[in-house]
Amino acid sequence: EPEVTQTPSHQVTQMGQEVILRCVPISNHLYFYWYRQILGQKVEFLVSFYNNEISEKSEIFDDQFSVERPDGSNFTLKIRSTKLEDSAMYFCASRIQWGSQSEQYFGPGTRLTVT
Amino acid sequence: ILNVEQSPQSLHVQEGDSTNFTCSFPSSNFYALHWYRWETAKSPEALFVMTLNGDEKKKGRISATLNTKEGYSYLYIKGSQPEDSATYLCAFQNAGNMLTFGGGTRLMVKP
Numbered sequence: 001e002p003e004v005t006q007t008p009s010h011q012v013t014q015m016g017q018e019v020i021l022r023c024v025p026i027s028n029h030l031y032f033y034w035y036r037q038i039l040g041q042k043v044e045f046l047v048s049f050y051n052n053e054i055s056e057k058s059e060i061f062d063d064q065f066s067v068e069r070p071d072g073s074n075f076t077l078k079i080r081s082t083k084l085e086d087s088a089m090y091f092c093a094s095r096i097q098w099g100s101q102s103e104q105y106f107g108p109g110t111r112l113t114v115t
Numbered sequence: 116i117l118n119v120e121q122s123p124q125s126l127h128v129q130e131g132d133s134t135n136f137t138c139s140f141p142s143s144n145f146y147a148l149h150w151y152r153w154e155t156a157k158s159p160e161a162l163f164v165m166t167l168n169g170d171e172k173k174k175g176r177i178s179a180t181l182n183t184k185e186g187y188s189y190l191y192i193k194g195s196q197p198e199d200s201a202t203y204l205c206a207f208q209n210a211g212n213m214l215t216f217g218g219g220t221r222l223m224v225k226p
Contacts, residue, residue, distance in 0.1 A: 031212070055212070101147040101208075104161070
């Protein structure tokens with residue numbers, strides 16, 4: 001069964017460094033998402049992406065964050081200058097259709113640790 | 116800020132017990148309610164997407180109901196097995212497509 005994959009599974013970085021988290025969504029899906037979960041808190045929406053544009057973003061998704069689909073398969077989340085509070089599990093998700101009641105399929109997550 | 120709450124936070128049951136837990140969500144601007152099953156170190160797995168008031172969906176021993184007027188959904192597991200041990204997440208979807216998650220119910224089934 002097709003699945004969303006994410007790399008790396010764990011990333012450790014120093015405060016102020018840039019990180020890029022990578023996702024490969026399911027191949028025929030058109031809508032892509034990033035969520036995060038800070039330890040002990042709820043999963044939070046960051047951004048949705050379609051047709052090479054951001055569709056929606058939350059207040060968390062400030063100028064330090066950016067997303068890109070550099071080729072036909074990868075979907076990336078970049079954090080320009082990481083802060084300690086960016087430490088979290090980051091999940092990528094994809095879905096086939098916008099606005100329909102279809103599932104969002106999640107990847108296994110990347111654990112980001114900022115020291 | 117949308118408030119999606121799940122209860123209980125955690126639950127220990129014996130193998131063979133049936134169990135249920137609750138998700139409450141805003142009753143306005145409802146589009147869909149999603150249930151996920153999440154095992155540690157794995158991807159959250161979609162269980163159900165529920166859209167209509169009074170909906171009831173079933174997958175094997177797991178079923179879910181939906182009440183959009185009062186803003187709650189129940190997830191039921193019949194005859195729990197150790198492999199059902201996981202965190203069960205619900206997520207509220209408005210027309211904007213983003214999911215707002217509850218805090219999850221962590222289920223542990225003892226053999």
